[in-house]
Amino acid sequence: MSKLREPLDAECGLPLALEVMGERWSFLILRAAFNGIGHFEEFLGALGIARNILANRLARLVDHGIMARTPQADDRRRVAYTLTAKGFDLLPAMLALRQWGEKYGLGVPSNPVLVDSRDCQPIAAIGIRAHDGRPIAYTDLQWLDRTQLGQAGASCCGPDGKID
């Protein structure tokens, strides 16, 4: 269906992620799924999406292994759509987008807060951290060629790293 689109890059994971999640409604369907929505008519009511678009998006998400389609045993008319592990792994990306939207779009606090159930404290803002968990400022970020990784030398990082 979407094979007419450009191969884009293939050297970066971003175009790959956008091939599925870059389409309209994909992330909102995912959010509804995280909310516990699991059936066609539920998605329909929760999102206000057109039927054919919803059917198309769900099929696409299933094709890409982000959601699983399982007709219910007791009533095989009903089809349950559930997140796979691959789909669940999109939660950080979804939260990062959501937090960004909250920060810059009217500053709504967005009532249900995601908390750590062990101490009931809200989670930290999704951000960039060093290997030890320490937050990194944007000015401390560099792009380094993979071949130069293991070297313990001091000035290993050039001044003009590029993002691929």
Added chain:
Amino acid sequence: MSKLREPLDAECGLPLALEVMGERWSFLILRAAFNGIGHFEEFLGALGIARNILANRLARLVDHGIMARTPQADDRRRVAYTLTAKGFDLLPAMLALRQWGEKYGLGVPSNPVLVDSRDCQPIAAIGIRAHDGRPIAYTDLQWLDRTQLGQAGASCCGPDGKID
């Protein structure tokens, strides 16, 4: 231009973020900008995007304060497009998407690695962390109503939190 689209929710930051970044090419333009691309023809060559679409997307990104448009002083034909602070704040979301694409799309290592320039170690995977920086497993996440936040009681979290 896009006012015919649904208001979607307005209670969640996600639809707000998707209004701009959910359109095709938006994230790829952003990636190019992080790469140092800053002029119209550069974007054109780097992305393989159509001229009119690029002009439209850049104008939209500028309208939303994600990029800034500044004609150069020495040659006013040339227009420099640069990321604003708001645009820069999309880096965590972009990296989360990119890492997800890398993880599930052929497992390409994606050569230029983002490192902390202080110790030249690759950054940690973008993930969900507690307020103190400790990573949280998906099973330890709960959604809590904002009004119940300050309470130091033990079982403050119900068993069926929902994402809004």
Added chain:
DNA sequence: CAATATAAGTTGCGAATCACAATTTATATT
């Protein structure tokens, strides 16, 4: 100054995608 070159942006057109409604298929209920 006139002619040409360059950067950014616009317009026109066919193809793909979108939203809305009505219809179809398969299964369940009465």
Added chain:
DNA sequence: AATATAAATTGTGATTCGCAACTTATATTG
């Protein structure tokens, strides 16, 4: 057998996309 329900498909018009050619504004060259 008749009706109801869940999921998905089809049909139609509007919107958006991608490609190419054109326009506008500024710079450069003879």
